[in-house]
Amino acid sequence: MFNEQIGLRxxxxxxxxxxxxxxxxNVNIEFKPNDIVVIVGPNGSGKSATLKGISSFISHGDTKRLIAPVTSVTIDYQGTKDDFENMILSSITPAESGYLxxxxxxxxxxxxxxxxxxSKKFKVFADFLCRQVTTxxxxxxxDxxxxxxxxxxxxxxxxYMTTDDNFEKRISSLFREAFGNDLIVNHGAGEDIVLHVGKRPVCNDGSDRVSRRYVEMVEN
Structure with missing residues (x-):
């Protein structure tokens, strides 16, 4: 089994x-530059194959290298040759011979x-533009x-969600926009950080997020 997650940087x-x-x-999907996309589906539905197809295209810039079910990929690039060279050379120091x-x-x-x-055929430089995460x-x-x-x-x-209330609310807002539920930190779960999915409790009795009453509402 192999799963991977790809994000262009x-x-x-x-x-x-x-x-x-x-x-x-025959499905064609358009994306905006700042879109965050989650691919979901059962085993064998093509999630990993889709990501591998995108990764292969980024590496080679060749539709012949695409992997089913992907038939074409359009990548939007912004920047100049100098930007690209500066990015590479700031990440890896070449040998005296000039090879990276x-x-x-x-x-x-x-x-x-x-x-x-x-040419947009980045070959080995896909490591910089495409992050792959193994199973x-x-x-x-x-964990x-x-x-x-x-x-x-x-x-x-x-x-950050346990130390910054505003950050937690921002992440929860994005999560709710995508999935219709809040993402809630359980501040009474002990030493591990535990997240719950559901409707954020509202306490009218003055209880705060670390009180027993609030934690019970989160867990139930």
């Missing part, structure tokens, strides 16, 4: 996003970066996160 003036995806079922080594398929000379930007990484990321002191600096994103 914006770095400085260089921006990239999926503009359109067409499928072999990558984990995918070998190395590329710095003099080739301009041509790669022009093990995804499951590990879902319970420990609570921290309110005055401590969060080291994983979910901890």
């Amino acid at each position: 914006n770095i400085g003036s260089l921006k990239s996003s999926v503009k359109n995806i067409a499928f072999n079922s 080594s990558y984990r995918r398929d070998g190395s590329t000379h710095t003099s080739h970066l301009g041509g790669m930007w022009g 093990i990484e995804r499951l590990t990321a879902a 319970p996160v420990k609570r921290i002191r309110v005055t401590s600096k969060p080291y994983v994103p979910i901890q």
Whole structure:
């Protein structure tokens, strides 16, 4: 089993996003630059295949490399050749010979970066524009996160929801917009950070979010 999550990155003036995806079922989906997309479905429905098709196109810029059910992908790029070169060279220091080594398929000379930007066939540089998460990484990321002191600096994103009320409300608002329910932090769940999905309780008796009464309402 293999699952992956792909997100196109914006770095400085260089921006990239999926503009359109067409499928072999004649479905054609348009995306806006700031859209956050979640692909859901049962096993074997094509979630991973869709992401692999997008990843393959980003890597090679060639529709012949697409993987079913994806039949075409349109990527919107904003930026210049200099932006692209600066992004690469700020991330990896070339060897004295001028070659940049990558984990995918070998190395590329710095003099080739301009041509790669022009052709949009990023090959090994897809590592910078396309983040892939394996099943093990995804499951590990879902492990319970420990609570921290309110005055401590969060080291994983979910901890911001326990230390910043406004941030929690903002995330919950986005979640409610997408799924119709609130995302609620259970502040009485012990050392692990526990999130609940449902309608946010309203206490009219003066109870706050750490009170027994409020926690019972969240859990029920």
